[in-house]
Amino acid sequence: xxxxxxxxxxxxxxxxxxxxxxxxxxxxxxxxxxxxxxxxxxxxxxxxxxxxxxxxxxxxxxxxxxxxxxxxxxxxxxxxxxxxxxxxxxxxxxxxxxxxxxxxxxxxxxxxxxxxxxxxxxxxxxxxxxxxxxxxxxxxxxxxxxxxxxxxxxxxxxxxxxxxxxxxxxxxxxxxxxxxxxxxxxxxxxxxxxxxxxxxxxxxxxxxxxxxxxxxxxxxxxxxxxxxxxxxxxxxxxxxxxxxxxxxxxxxxxxxxxxxxxxxxxxxxxxxxxxxxxxxxxxxxxxxxxxxxxxxxxxxxxxxxxxxxxx
Amino acid sequence: xxxxxxxxxxxxxxxxxxxxxxxxxxxxxxxxxxxxxxxxxxxxxxxxxxxxxxxxxxxxxxxxxxxxxxxxxxxxxxxxxxxxxxxxxxxxxxxxxxxxxxxxxxxxxxxxxxxxxxxxxxxxxxxxxxxxxxxxxxxxxxxxxxxxxxxxxxxxxxxxxxxxxxxxxxxxxxxxxxxxxxxxxxxxxxxxxxxxxxxxxxxxxxxxxxxxxxxxxxxxxxxxxxxxxxxxxxxxxxxxxxxxxxxxxxxxxxxxxxxxxxxxxxxxxxxxxxxxxxxxxxxxxxxxxxxxxxxxxxxxxxxxxxxxxxxxxxxxxxxxxxxxxxxxxxxxxxxxxxxxxxxxxxxxxxxxxxxxxxxxxxxxxxxxxxxxxxxxxxxxxxxxxxxxxxxxxxxxxxxxxxxxxxxxxxxxxxxxxx
Numbered sequence: 001x002x003x004x005x006x007x008x009x010x011x012x013x014x015x016x017x018x019x020x021x022x023x024x025x026x027x028x029x030x031x032x033x034x035x036x037x038x039x040x041x042x043x044x045x046x047x048x049x050x051x052x053x054x055x056x057x058x059x060x061x062x063x064x065x066x067x068x069x070x071x072x073x074x075x076x077x078x079x080x081x082x083x084x085x086x087x088x089x090x091x092x093x094x095x096x097x098x099x100x101x102x103x104x105x106x107x108x109x110x111x112x113x114x115x116x117x118x119x120x121x122x123x124x125x126x127x128x129x130x131x132x133x134x135x136x137x138x139x140x141x142x143x144x145x146x147x148x149x150x151x152x153x154x155x156x157x158x159x160x161x162x163x164x165x166x167x168x169x170x171x172x173x174x175x176x177x178x179x180x181x182x183x184x185x186x187x188x189x190x191x192x193x194x195x196x197x198x199x200x201x202x203x204x205x206x207x208x209x210x211x212x213x214x215x216x217x218x219x220x221x222x223x224x225x226x227x228x229x230x231x232x233x234x235x236x237x238x239x240x241x242x243x244x245x246x247x248x249x250x251x252x253x254x255x256x257x258x259x260x261x262x263x264x265x266x267x268x269x270x271x272x273x274x275x276x277x278x279x280x281x282x283x284x285x286x287x288x289x290x291x292x293x294x295x296x297x298x299x300x301x302x303x304x305x306x307x308x309x310x311x
Numbered sequence: 312x313x314x315x316x317x318x319x320x321x322x323x324x325x326x327x328x329x330x331x332x333x334x335x336x337x338x339x340x341x342x343x344x345x346x347x348x349x350x351x352x353x354x355x356x357x358x359x360x361x362x363x364x365x366x367x368x369x370x371x372x373x374x375x376x377x378x379x380x381x382x383x384x385x386x387x388x389x390x391x392x393x394x395x396x397x398x399x400x401x402x403x404x405x406x407x408x409x410x411x412x413x414x415x416x417x418x419x420x421x422x423x424x425x426x427x428x429x430x431x432x433x434x435x436x437x438x439x440x441x442x443x444x445x446x447x448x449x450x451x452x453x454x455x456x457x458x459x460x461x462x463x464x465x466x467x468x469x470x471x472x473x474x475x476x477x478x479x480x481x482x483x484x485x486x487x488x489x490x491x492x493x494x495x496x497x498x499x500x501x502x503x504x505x506x507x508x509x510x511x512x513x514x515x516x517x518x519x520x521x522x523x524x525x526x527x528x529x530x531x532x533x534x535x536x537x538x539x540x541x542x543x544x545x546x547x548x549x550x551x552x553x554x555x556x557x558x559x560x561x562x563x564x565x566x567x568x569x570x571x572x573x574x575x576x577x578x579x580x581x582x583x584x585x586x587x588x589x590x591x592x593x594x595x596x597x598x599x600x601x602x603x604x605x606x607x608x609x610x611x612x613x614x615x616x617x618x619x620x621x622x623x624x625x626x627x628x629x630x631x632x633x634x635x636x637x638x639x640x641x642x643x644x645x646x647x648x649x650x651x652x653x654x655x656x657x658x659x660x661x662x663x664x665x666x667x668x669x670x671x672x673x674x675x676x677x678x679x680x681x682x683x684x685x686x687x688x689x690x691x692x693x694x695x696x697x698x699x700x701x702x703x704x705x706x707x708x709x710x711x712x713x714x715x716x717x718x719x720x721x722x723x724x725x726x727x728x729x
Contacts (some may be wrong), residue, residue: 036313036374040407044321046400067437071423071430078425078466151420152438153397153412308399309325 051301058155068162072137073169087170088177090133091125098125098242111244113275119181120269124241126174127199127268131207131261132232134167138211139228142219146311156304157297160212164204171200178272187273195271203264206289213296216303219311240265245281260285260292313409314371315490315521316395321404322545323365323390364390366545368404372538374489377512377522379536379553381529381560387545388525389494392416395523396492410489410521413440417494419479424468428459428478431467435482449485456507457481472579473686477504484511491515491522505687509535527692529557529673533632554631561630561671561695569598571676571693579688580618581651581678585611586693589659598696602703602717605664608694610676611657619650621688622681623658628673635672635715641681648681668717669700 058065077083095118102108103117112120138160142149145159182189218224239261240248248256256262263281270277365387372378380388393399395406396414421438422431432453436446446453454460457478459470467475493512512535516522526532532539532553539556541549549559571586587609588596600606608625624639640658641647673695679687704719705712 036315036409040317040409041411042397042408044394044397044401044406044408045404046402061440063443064437067434071426071434074430075423075425147417148421148438150393150398151417152414154438154440305400308393 047305051305053297053301054155054157058157058161061154061158064154065158065161065165068158069165069169072162072166076166084173087173091122091129091174092177094125094129095122102242108243108247111246113244113273115187115269115273115275116185119178119185119187120244120273121242122178122181123269123272124265126171126178127203127265128236128239128241128261129174130167130171131203131264132236133170134164134204134207135211135214136228136232137167138163138208139214139218140225141211142215142307143222143225143311149311150308156307157212157300160215160300161208164208164211167207168200168204182272190274192271192274192277195267195277199264199268199271202285202289203261205293206260206264206285209289209293209296212300213292216296216300216307219307220303235259235261238262245278257281257284258288260288312373315374315409316370316372316406316523317409318368318370318395318406319404321365321368321391321394321401321406322363323387323394323399324361324363324402326361363545365394365401365542368542368545368547370540370547370550372521372523374410374521375516375519376538377516377524377536379532379539379556380523380525380542381527381532381539381556382542382548386542388542389416390545391542392492392494392523392525395490408490411440412490412492413483413486413488414492415439415483415486415494416492418476418483422467422475422479425466427466428454428457428463428470431478432482435479436485439483439486440488441486445487453478453481453485456484456511471686473504480504480508484508484515487520489520491520493522494525495527528675529561529632529692530628530634533557557632558630561673567598567697568693568695569596571691573689573691575613577615580616581612581614581621581688583610583612583676583678583689583691583693584655585609586674586676586691588694588696598694599699600696601701602667602669602698603664603701605661605666607659607661608674608676609657609659611655612678612689613655614651614653617650617652618688620648620680620682620685621651621678622647624677624679625660626675626677628675629715630671630673633715635667639681665703665719666716667698668712668714669698669703669706671695671697 076086080086082089098121099118103121108117141159141163142156148159149156214224214228218228238256238259240256245253245256245262245266257266257278257280263278263285266278267282267285269275368387368391380391382388390399392414393416394401395408396412396416398414398416419435421435423434426434432450433443433446436453437443441449454463457474457480459474459478462470462474467478470478491512509531512522512524516535522535524532524535536553538551539549539553540547541556541560543563548563549556569588571583573583573585575584576582588598588600589607589609590596591605593609596606610623610625612623622639622641624637626637627635629635638660640660673692676689676691676693677687678689679685700706703712703717705717
């Protein structure tokens, strides 16, 4: 094991006061002990106001991320009567409702670039449902894991991370329905499908940054729990999930595309149905996501040290 | 020898009340901001009160040592463990650890009731910091240690509390960090398993690993630990060989309790509510008891669901952790071993006058299965009291008599004809 950067800086920053006399426990040594490293593996100190991201530590605990994700998925499917069907029902039923009520409206149904409205809506809802659930679950994840936080140490980012990870499993299941719909509507798979992993990764990172940030705020301000579902709902309407973004014109469209989710959804459809990619919107999504990710990771790390005391 | 843990003036300050209602709502924070300037005008903020849970704690621990941390509730023991296991940050000071730390502050952290025993072993192991390969290589050992082979694929919510604790401890016991930090986790589980846990912890230190162990059980502390740290009000009061520190603790007047109360816990089938020291006419006594007076331990407990085969027992210890005796309500009443219906019960046991020697005693009350390897519902060090000299036979000659007891027995004397 090695020192993290933050531990190095902290080591350099403080010196043991010479005046401090420690109580020494002179050990009666009966057993061979493994040789000790020269430098402490861990230094425990009050942290400075800006802390390193500690990504190396997160990497060391990557198996925990896997197990917590696996737990979230497993428990949800064990506790619910319908199990994995929930992952499908949510986007599917929403799609049916929207198809019934909006699909035949001239404004929407005719402006989907020739894509049948049900599959057009389902594709949008699929990626949106993943995003919305991932943000909601990870936003509530820290508060829900109070028992872990107060009893054991590990990089706290793992908790919101696992909640997002569990969402990916649901996404994979619901994706099967999309495949079925594509066969049904005779939509051929094109080369553009290769963009799918990129878009999915982008969505995951975006959900992680929003979720992580919300989860940290939620520890301090329990308002988040109530505000989050409302916020997510509003967000859906400005994300071109169930309508084509081409319906929005002029300046409003620019505003729409500043929303990173809108850019993702638009391009997600493009990669599935072979319509034209909107590279500008994608670039905006990437930039917004990265900025958000860095900001929320740092702010998470800054709030992290008080989690165990106030959660 | 180079220490494996070096703590230097560690301190942890909590804002008062933070433990209960630390989190705020946005509205409160906004109101707070708005008020802050006003408060300043009025002459300083309405002092946010703080309390130092830990202050100026410095010590060094050598590799391979088992060190006990003792002290009253609220003395800062758990805070110290939390700092060392990096769950929370110190406010001041610094500690250096020259080894991996595994902490066991609670049995079964992260166990999920819906998951099976097998699944929980993996989950809990990885939460405690084991790699998947490590868990796999120790899987069979863990299962054997916990004695749950048959129930591996049963969700742990169907486990008895004993099985649950066994499994949880088994996972933790197979952690192999250089430093193991253990909070009071041995309070539950059956006797045989408690012994097994204590042995396992001795094993751990025999392999050159360092153990920090918090407990109220002076017997376990005396058995396991070579050294002890005594904390009081967040500061180190004494540090050194276990027997000396335990003696300091027991005689310092830090512990003295003539009544023990415990909240009702509906999830437990049986639980202790109150233990008290009472005199002849049920009046509550202080923790000073006259040698020439008899007294009783009054024990109140609740039975939530019908239990059978259980007994209520007391264990009396002297200051150095020696067990003086054990006595159970079922000793002379076999009928009590049958099912006890739900309800609130009160038992008492008489300790005769002129019987216990002068000195300080602790009494533990155990609600458990009477059989050797049954469930322990409760096991608490309930009372600490002194028997004060009011004219014991020894004192009449200015002698401190040895022994746990100083009974006045019936002697016969008669001249034997020559």
